[in-house]
Amino acid sequence: MKKTIFKLMPVVGLCAAMSLTSCSDDKGNYTYSDANIITIENIPALTSVLANAEYVDLKPVVTSSIDGDVKADDSNYSFAYMRKDSDGKWVKLGDQKDLYVLAEMNAGTNNCYFAVTDNRTGVQTICPFDVRATTITSEGWLVLCNEGQDEKVRMDMLSQISLDRIMPAYNVLPMAEDVPAMHHATKIGYVRTYGGFSNIFMFSSTDSYVVPTADAYAYGELGKLTLADEFKANQFITKSNDHIVNHVTLAYQAMGRPNAAICVSSEGNAYAYNYKSTNMSAAFEYPINTSTRGEAPEYKVAPYVGATELRFDGLNGGYACALLYDVDNKRFIGLNSKGAANDDPAGITQKCAPLADPAEGKKFSFQTGMDLVCMLNTAQSSGTVYSIMQDGNKRHVYAVSLLTDEFKQLDAFMDIQAPDFDKATCFAASSQYAVIYYAYLLAELI
Template identity: 30%
Template sequence: MILKLYKYSIILFTGIIILSGCKKDLGNYDYNDINTLTAVINLPKDVNAIFGKVLSIKPELKFSLDPGFDESKYTFEWSYIGSNGTGGIKMFVLANTRNLEQVVSIVAGTYTAYYTVTDKASGVAYKKEFRIKVTNEINEGWMLMCDVNGQARVDMLSLNSSGGFDVVNDLLATTGSELKLAGKPVMIYNYATGLLIGPDKISFGIYLGTDQTTTKIEPNTFKWTPTMNLSYEMFGNTPAGFYADVIQQRSGGAAYMIGKESAYFYERTQNIYFSAPISYIAAEQKEFKVAPFVAGDDLIVSNAHAIFYDKTNRRFVKHVGSSSTCTTLPEPADAQKKFSFSTGMDLLYMSWVPYNGGEVFSVLKDPNGTKRFLARFNSASLVQSYYDEITATDFANAEFYAVSPALGYLIYSVGGKVYEYDMSLKTTKLVVDLGNKKISLIQFYDFKSTTKYKDSNNLMVAFYDPALPEGTNGGINTYTVPPVMGDLVLAKSFSGFGKVKSLTYRER
């Protein structure tokens, strides 16, 4: 009993001492004001920004104990909340500077953003919330693969709010893209691929090609990572030095590619990726070298197919559906036969056009002579409609070719001149004379959305002036092509970019 009382007495005594000590300590602390952020000036609640242009924000900061504002006493962070690419969101840091002075590379949209200032001495962070509304003036328009002093450069005719087009020289540099093109220009193409394999989670392909490499870029920001290279879309061994000469969409998410004289096939819904070449005849168990042309209607879903040209055996071949190989074309009955599908000729040009219900037009050359021939046939039924020698003016020197999709005229260029050839009457008409300027491309562009874009029947003539400075000496004229060999009517004219070698329109 005594031990228990003693124990309790000790506890009580200790508690009294502790309480007494606490009471004596009251009022012994010194309380000092901390340096607080009292005002942020010149940072509005809503900030407007333009993609690809410099966003400049220079806020004025007021602190309670730092009237002169010594910048070295603080750290800074500009951040915003955006998509993580997988359906969620995350915080992105734009900069760690007092002022924001940066080319905007954020996808168009409205974002919650923060400006955070941290006092190094106290560790207290002050966060100012605002909104950034990003608009993209480089959103839609003609993307041009250009030659500038023998090197590839991407320029753009960007559609503006008034319906006109603004010239953007060196699109990749202007938008701060990480991609630096090397080599000579080859091609540019865009289409809805469906979600591609790889870490970049891109479902729309804008492909840029030189004679050294082919790669895609992010379709809204034009950003680039090494895993966007075409080799990441190809299964198996990629040939050394591989690049694409042609990428062309078929119906839906399917596409063809030609590179190193081999043809490849891609079909996203069936998970068929570019792998073993389809330029192979199974019945013969032989590969063949393919010419750089794909002839097929990309709007046909049923009986989807394409025509290729076998350079090795000088003949037309066909790819159907999702087959892993091509087939030869059966010869027509003698009564319907105008030429042999095994032509024995070299192919100079081939294209599918909707003329006459949809036909393949091809320009063939006698390998042992100078004569050129025009062959036409339906790619689905293989019915032949035309075969004859081309007797057009100076056709042996033709450099570029096109076929009017509505009228079936064969268009070709020599130097700075464009000619129109009527195969029925075998007459030729000079329709464009650009004098000392040189033509670098002629084309009837095939828009995907034919209801929105009405210029598929207009002839595009790209040219350059050798007397003007490289990089801004290129131009494009578009012409309406009237029936009965009428004079072409100039529709639009653009200039101020490089020598156009390939073009594609970024539709929205």
């Protein structure tokens, strides 16, 4: 690959008193020779490596228009590799023609250049390039795993090393000795908040934690998990003995930041956190599966949250919608914060309400009388929530739109006849199309 070449030429100053007429005294005492044009090839524009683990390995081809192929031991030439550090200063990586050096650099894109100097003239030719350094846990996809028969929770990662290189990394989250082992993983959560920080959450049926990272934006290397990172200790303002197993962020359009979040427990309680609030709840507080803020829960909810994009209308006019399911009364309920000012005197953002069937366009009854199998969210742009219902030996799929402050019934797909859909235990919804994926166990292994 040929690179863009920049030449640094020495400049000889002329005496300002010299007049143009002095050219008449020119005796022609000049020596003319061909310029030495240097080309540098075989240095990629971008090299991707694992920081502090892999080597930057470059073998450039240097060609002189006068001397031909420039060898590493040619005394007429000197070489230098330079990198810009975090302070904006250029530091030397190497002074040989070929570079083989450990990538001891910060994660991210590092600006570098390779310089070839003709020692006879001082003319320097520069070839710029970048080194993209990543860490094993700084970019990729976190995977929460259940290990062994006791389903011990383990955090793995599919690490994105480069555009065409993905590698698995196992057990990437170190834990302090006093952190109890977690069992039966349920979900990984993520939230970007107003205060210049972000959080990654890990949930299991026994314990839940905020995952520590090297920076406030949850973009850097994973840190060591300690007891201080326990989810309820960080996110709740009231004491709760519940086991939090699910967390969903309700986001609005401005910069992708959330207005609220809902978490649910295996005990059947739901909690709301209003990130935009000033006088409202600044963390999760009392269960919202109630008709009166702060009162005892009146029913249990399923461990699913149907989430939507939060609409933003002015500084205080944003509102969030969330669809939940009352397993005691077998009905859909909803959280709708439209109209809640910052002081929220009616406690709108801290209580749920049963959903009434629409007067027109009814596809099904929100009072289903059925068991909820699973609830699936689609991309925020479409705002559709799919609920899979168990009706005896039949399974139906109800589609509800939450793009506005209404819980709009879109469709009801009755008695799904897809192969073995009635046996399915794992589900996912396409982020772009009206497609549900499912999986089921063929047979028990003997």
